[in-house]
Amino acid sequence: MCATEETPRDSPELLLGLPDPDRSSSASDKIPTSISFMRRTTIFLGSVVFLLTLVATAQENRSEIGLQGTGFFTKNSSGNGTAYSATETGCFLSTYRYHLNRWMSAEAAYGYDLSSQKYLLSSSAFRIQSGIHQATGSLVMNLPSRPSSRFSPYFLAGGGALVFEPSGNQLNTLSGAQTQAKGVFVYGVGVNYTIRKGLSLRAEYRGLVYGTPDFGFGGLSTNSVTHTAQPSVGLTFRF
Numbered sequence: 001m002c003a004t005e006e007t008p009r010d011s012p013e014l015l016l017g018l019p020d021p022d023r024s025s026s027a028s029d030k031i032p033t034s035i036s037f038m039r040r041t042t043i044f045l046g047s048v049v050f051l052l053t054l055v056a057t058a059q060e061n062r063s064e065i066g067l068q069g070t071g072f073f074t075k076n077s078s079g080n081g082t083a084y085s086a087t088e089t090g091c092f093l094s095t096y097r098y099h100l101n102r103w104m105s106a107e108a109a110y111g112y113d114l115s116s117q118k119y120l121l122s123s124s125a126f127r128i129q130s131g132i133h134q135a136t137g138s139l140v141m142n143l144p145s146r147p148s149s150r151f152s153p154y155f156l157a158g159g160g161a162l163v164f165e166p167s168g169n170q171l172n173t174l175s176g177a178q179t180q181a182k183g184v185f186v187y188g189v190g191v192n193y194t195i196r197k198g199l200s201l202r203a204e205y206r207g208l209v210y211g212t213p214d215f216g217f218g219g220l221s222t223n224s225v226t227h228t229a230q231p232s233v234g235l236t237f238r239f
Helices: 021-060
Strands: 063-070 077-079 082-086 092-099 104-120 125-142 151-166 180-196 199-211 225-238
Antiparallel strands (some): 063 225, 082 104, 125 151, 151 180, 180 199
């Protein structure tokens, strides 16, 4: 009797359409390795994107704050038979700038000075000491300069208000003076000198144009416009 060749039988898994465990073992061994590689790649790429975002944000440095000591010198004016003048004084000016781009910034400023407003009429003279609150918003244009230069010149223009608040000083010759706000136009030029990255020395001149205050007394009204020169020096920090 001749020996007959045995026909291989398919496994139950193949008959049911399931993968053969013996044939799929090598592929299943590769799956965890592929998942691990993809996970490491994703984490690496995510870390690179995060670091690049931090670097880009740090390089922008759009915000800048400043604190300056100022002078406050007001021009004499007259009208309606009344001469107006103010004592020379000085105090501080604080600013916040947001750099929209390389050439342009938006600025908000607050300043304070204490000065005596003096009025000379034909028959008498009056004096009212007041704190002067300055609140303005301006557009700042940064002028071109060499990339290697430490100097950054600029000019600005804007508007806001001056609030004259009587101090109640005993030297005041009028009682019942009221707090009064006057609209103001502000213009100025200045320069920042870089001391180190983010820190600069600022020298600036501002001009304030506004109507003379009368503190609610019609007899002190000049119906005229005066000008205050406000030079200042201070420090700025950009972040």
